[in-house]
Amino acid sequence: MMLSRRVLTKEEESETTENEVTKEDQDKINEFSRLHNRSKALEEELESKKKEKEDLEEITTELELADEDEPIQYKVGDTFYAVKLPIAQKLLETSTGETEEEVTRLEDELSSMKEGMDSLKAHLYARFGRGINLEG
Amino acid sequence: MATKPEEPKSNPRGIPTFPFLPNVTDYVKSQQEVEGTLQRFQEMISKYQFMSQNVERRAAGLREKLPEMRKSLETVKFLRMQKGMSANDTDGDELEDDLDDKSGIIETTFPLQDTLYAHATVDTKNLEEVYLWLGANVMVAYPLDEAEKLLQEKLDKAKESLKAAEEDLEFVRVQTTTLEVATARVHNWDVGEKRKLREQGKLEDKEND
Structure with missing residues (x-):
């Protein structure tokens, strides 16, 4: 993401504007760059949290079918603890709740970032046309 | 244009x-x-990249x-919870009524080595201490509540450091973007100046790109 340094064709050059970069533009470019990178990291985090949530939901369904008299090997840290079914369900419920909260938080944050990026993009393309490349 | 407050010369951690x-x-x-300026910029970009790698x-x-x-x-939290359940068997909690086992004894399957597990029984009712590895070949016994507090503090501190490191990375990235x-x-300005000179016939008509 930067002001293009490649040589533009005549045609492209006519589509670029002669605007000087102001402090405001620079701040917007920096903010865009920051959001762009941050959103990539968040997307990855969200992906893994969603996977975690799915796994937890799957186990929850699985446990509904479990034998109540058999202890469940529940993993905390690196160790499995033989706990009674209701306890395992309670622990699972807490984890699921926390993960769901996290997923919602990440989704909200990500969507407000996307909004911010879109408005910065619109502004910067309006100012610099093809002289700036904000993709990828 | 209104004069804005001057930018600080460095970020909180001296970048x-x-x-x-x-x-x-x-x-x-x-x-x-x-030419010299562009070279100087390139050197600065390299320096920021070096910093970025270290922080990364x-x-x-x-x-x-x-x-x-x-x-x-x-x-530690789990052990405390187990201990708590074995301790207050008189308060008639709904969940605990379902469970007749108040012994506080819990069967575990724990990693003896990577990929090698063994069974162990933990008597949480009589479990008062855990041993925390503090590093530098030192292990210390802590009461459960203190162990939880200490671990929580360490975790919070590590999260804080990570946040600071991420802020530094963002800061370095902003500086690099500004430099780019x-x-x-500067490059565009140079091209524009050359074109002006060419139009005035002061520069040989040659493309230098």
Whole structure:
């Protein structure tokens, strides 16, 4: 993401504007760059949290079918603890709740970032046309 | 344009700011300076990249340590919960009525080695202490509540350091972006100046790109 340094064709050059970069533009470019990178990291985090949530939901369904008299090997840290079914369900419920909260938080944050990026993009393309490349 | 408060010269952890100057001619006084200035910018970009790599390495180390710390904390919390359930068998909690086992004894399957597990029984009712590895070949016995507090503090501190490292990375990235933009601005200015000279016939008509 930067002001293009490649040589533009005549045609492209006519589509670029002669605007000087102001402090405001620079701040917007920096903010865009920051959001762009941050959103990539968040997307990855969200992906893994969603996977975690799915796994937890799957186990929850699985446990509904479990034998109540058999202890469940529940993993905390690196160790499995033989706990009674209701306890395992309670622990699972807490984890699921926390993960769901996290997923919602990440989704909200990500969507407000996307909004911010879109408005910065619109502004910067309006100012610099093809002289700036904000993709990828 | 209203004068804005001057940018700080560095971020809270002493990484210098690359200043944005409104006029290209504040970076380069004349065309003779273009080459040297661009070279200087490139060197600064390299320096920022070096810093970024160092901070990235530190952040990666922290990211690796965090899950370990979380696991220890979770385990202590779990043990305390188990102990708590064995202790108050008189309060008639609904969930605990379902469970006749108030012995506080819990069967575990724990990793003796990677991929090698063994059974162990933990008597949480009589479990008062856990041993925390503090590093530097020192292990200390802590009462459960203090162990939880200590682990929580360590985890919070590690999270804070990671946040600081991520802020530094963002800061460095902003400086690098400013430098890249400045490079493009100086370059474009140079091209524009050359074109003006060519139009005035003061420069040989040759493409230099």
